[in-house]
Amino acid sequence: MSASPTRKSGWAIIFIAIFFISPLKVIAAKEPIIRVLIGEENKARFRADGSKSIFVQGISSKQRPIKSINIVYGDDTASYSINNNLNSWFELPENFNLIIKNNDDRGIWFKNRRYAGELRVLLNDQKLQIINYLKLEKYLKSVVGSEMPKEFPLAALQAQAIAARTYALKLLGKNEVFDIHSTQASQVYLGLEAETAKTNRAVRSTTSLALFYENKLIEAVFHSSSGGRTENSGQVWKYQLPYLRSVIDYDQNSTKYRWSKKISSSELDKIFSDLGGLNSIQIKKKSNSGRVLVIKLYGPKGSKNISGKNLRKNLKLLSNKFDVNLKFNHINLENKLNSDDKAVGNSVLEPLPPITTDYFLLVEGYGSGHGVGMSQWGAKAMAERGANFRKILRHYYTGVQIKAY
Incomplete structure (x- = not known):
């Protein structure tokens, strides 16, 4: 029995829904959350940007909307005060884990920077650890602007985005508490202030692309400027990796050449x-x-x-x-002989x-940095000569594939 026209149109609608909606859901679900350590302090303050509230989970049975929260650790006790009321402090439980978030694209203030996603505060090794949880691509929009000057050509910024994405993916889940540092110990991440339209474009235009060698994510290390030639990884660290080999650099215009x-x-x-x-x-x-x-x-x-x-x-x-x-x-430096100096053979x-x-x-x-992997100033020079991000990356990382993770 053939299907009726009504049934045919119904199947067509289902097919369209599966084809166009499902892949989008799969892609959205695939993007990982990265945990970035942004502070280890004895005291910390968090606040909303402007008139909106932040929500703090872990200081009462319900999630509380407030304007700010101060947290202090000392004498084996962690305490907090809210809304700048420094005359009223409350003790936190021993194994506290605060979650601070909001619904504001302008982020949450910590110190002098704003952060997207949510911030978590816990006690580890006698310090308040502040960890930023956010989506990988949002994180990268800050990293590219934190690691490379926004004035660099788009191709260089795209190469930086792919290297940084690969570096971050390689570290996901390796540490129980957080994935990556926000400093040069990993790669620099300075929150929302580091984002620009150009760096955001570099991340969006390379979404999901990463660097692989023999179908495994590489150690995508990079540095500012090599001083004319990059270094073999085995001269800096324990192992010589096949894709981190010394190559000529084009960083002669680097401010630190x-x-x-x-x-x-x-x-x-x-x-x-x-x-x-x-x-x-x-x-x-x-x-x-x-x-x-x-x-x-x-x-x-x-x-x-x-x-x-x-x-x-x-x-x-x-x-x-x-x-x-x-x-x-x-x-x-004129070494005059003393009267009692004696000659030995033909020398004195x-x-x-x-x-x-x-x-x-x-x-x-x-140069500046360890000299292994991609040179950021070299990437700039290659981009200015017309190289695209693929050519830049394949120059500095020998024999790699550039593909979606």
């Missing part, structure tokens, strides 16, 4: 107190891209080898691609010049 730093003798005495200061410094080993791997330090109390990575951290340098010189002021033992307290260490370096 070349830099220098002077460190005074008094600062060096504090930094290298175990050596009694610094008498001499010698680079022992560099990588093929020119980054310092091993350096030897000499001081009045002895000598030691340290990694270029540790020296960078100790001296707060932009990168470990540098040369060093110890500069001494007012030293007479000359006294070393005295080390004065008036000296400094001059460090002259290149």
Whole structure:
């Protein structure tokens, strides 16, 4: 028996509903929520933006609309006050987990920034941990504007969006309490203030795209500027990954392509107190891209080898691609022989010049960051020469696929 015209039109409507509505629901459900650690404090204040309220769950049996909440932890007790009434404080239960949210696109204020999604406050390791829960794509709109100048070309911003998305996806669910830091410990996230129309466009136009190697998400690390050539991952971290190989960089117009730093003798005495200061410094080993791997330090109390990575951290340098010189002021380098100096063979033992307290260490370096993966200033230069985001990403991440996750 054939179906009647009424039945046919009914099936057509069902088909249209399944085809057009269901995929949208699947995509919406697929987008993960990311948990971003935005603060570890002894006290915190949250407030609404403007006349709207925030809602706090966990301070009473019902969700309460209020204008602001202050939370303080001290002497093993956490307390809160609401609506700036600092004369009235209430103790929180031992295992509290506050959820703060609102219905305002302008977000929730914490410190001097506004955040989308919801904020959760809990106690962990004697600190109030503030964790921002929000959808991944909303998070990325801030990250792109936080990590890369909004004036950069769209293709560079798109490349940053895909790298940041991949980096975040790789960390989802790895930690029990939160997924990712809001600082350079992971990738920088500065809340709603970092969003612009251009950075939002970069995220929207690359929605769901991520970087894969042999069908697995990659470690999509990136940095500001490599100083002419990126670094192999194995020279910086424990493993050499096949897609994080040294390649030529195009970052010559970076504001940090070349830099220098002077460190005074008094600062060096504090930094290298175990050596009694610094008498001499010698680079022992560099990588093929020119980054310092091993350096030897000499001081009045002895000598030691340290990694270029540790020296960078100790001296707060932009990168470990540098040369060093110890500069001494007012030293007479003319070593005149004393009357009792004796010749040994054809050479003469000359006294070393005295080390004065008036000296400094001059460090002259290149680039900013660890130098592995995508160079942000290099991406800018490639985009300005006409490269699209795919070409940029395939240059800095060797042999990767760019596809939906």
